[in-house]
Amino acid sequence: MTDRTAEDDRSKPSIARIYDYLLGGKDNYAVDREIGDIFIRDLPGSPAIALANRQALVRAVGAIARDGISQFVDLGSGLPTADNVHQVARRHRADARVAYVDHDPMVVARSRALLATDDRATVVQADLREPEAIYHDPDVQRLINFDEPVGVIFSGVLHHLNDAERPADPVRWWADRMPSGSRFYISHFRSGENGETRVLEEKLQGSIGRGRWRTDEEITDLFGDLELLEPGLAHCSLWRPDPAPGDGGADSVMGGPDLTVWEQLISCALARKP
Numbered sequence: 572m573t574d575r576t577a578e579d580d581r582s583k584p585s586i587a588r589i590y591d592y593l594l595g596g597k598d599n600y601a602v603d604r605e606i607g608d609i610f611i612r613d614l615p616g617s618p619a620i621a622l623a624n625r626q627a628l629v630r631a632v633g634a635i636a637r638d639g640i641s642q643f644v645d646l647g648s649g650l651p652t653a654d655n656v657h658q659v660a661r662r663h664r665a666d667a668r669v670a671y672v673d674h675d676p677m678v679v680a681r682s683r684a685l686l687a688t689d690d691r692a693t694v695v696q697a698d699l700r701e702p703e704a705i706y707h708d709p710d711v712q713r714l715i716n717f718d719e720p721v722g723v724i725f726s727g728v729l730h731h732l733n734d735a736e737r738p739a740d741p742v743r744w745w746a747d748r749m750p751s752g753s754r755f756y757i758s759h760f761r762s763g764e765n766g767e768t769r770v771l772e773e774k775l776q777g778s779i780g781r782g783r784w785r786t787d788e789e790i791t792d793l794f795g796d797l798e799l800l801e802p803g804l805a806h807c808s809l810w811r812p813d814p815a816p817g818d819g820g821a822d823s824v825m826g827g828p829d830l831t832v833w834e835q836l837i838s839c840a841l842a843r844k845p
């Protein structure tokens with residue numbers, strides 16, 4: 572399927588375009604909005620979940636870059652939006668290089684258009700369940716020096732793999748292959764063990780055949796032997812929050828705000844390869 576054909580395929584919903592709709596974007600079709608509206612109706616905080624996820628990703632990329640890492644592999648990168656990984660990383664490290672990976676041809680076409688004149692960022696169309704192909708992709712090899720630590724990002728994507736698709740496998744593959752000091756970021760739908768998330772899981776499985784809310788324990792297990800960095804697994808909204816003006820800093824914020832039930836439905840953590 573060429574990018575053009577895929578871009579014109581308005582008959583099937585796409586995870587990337589549903590997410591774009593929830594974030595208030597314009598890169599979506601009626602078929603995507605239909606599913607997005609089910610989210611909004613049955614889980615009215617869905618836009619808040621999408622936003623909390625995105626904001627945590629921005630903070631995580633900043634944290635990884637400040638730790639001295641200037642190369643990133645972003646798996647399941649999604650449609651370009653505000654504050655994409657290469658833009659955030661370069662605020663901290665001007666030389667940052669990013670390989671975006673997504674299996675959705677429309678995501679790849681839009682990302683290519685954004686990155687057309689950028690020789691330090693690329694996008695590869697691939698399934699993250701095939702890490703070997705991603706690693707050996709010539710563009711990825713050109714940009715990323717795999718002898719140096721890498722920031723490997725799985726933001727909002729592993730919950731789109733069902734258990735039978737073994738979501739921990741790609742994390743383990745990259746963890747085994749990357750040098751010591753590499754960072755691994757995962758954000759993931761967190762099971763509220765409530766009616767809302769059960770309904771949504773059913774809707775997603777019924778419409779696009781995938782979508783798994785996992786418990787804290789299941790999400791933590793995805794990291795395998797990697798060393799979780801402070802504060803460990805946390806709700807995205809509470810993961811290293813930016814201090815509010817005049818605030819005492821992250822510690823005081825951690826104990827502070829009351830989260831909505833929605834914000835409790837997405838968690839994240841950053842880990843380091845020892």
Ligand SMILES: C[S@@+](CC[C@H](N)C(=O)[O-])C[C@H]1O[C@@H](n2cnc3c(N)ncnc32)[C@H](O)[C@@H]1O
Pocket residue numbers: 586587590624625628646647648649650672673674675678697698699700725726727728731
């Ligand atoms: C919800 S979006 C998240 C986008 C971005 N990472 C973020 O957190 O804002 C999930 C993205 O993962 C992509 N995706 C889902 N399953 C994938 C797979 N098996 N391989 C590669 N990409 C995948 C979808 O196409 C979509 O663009």
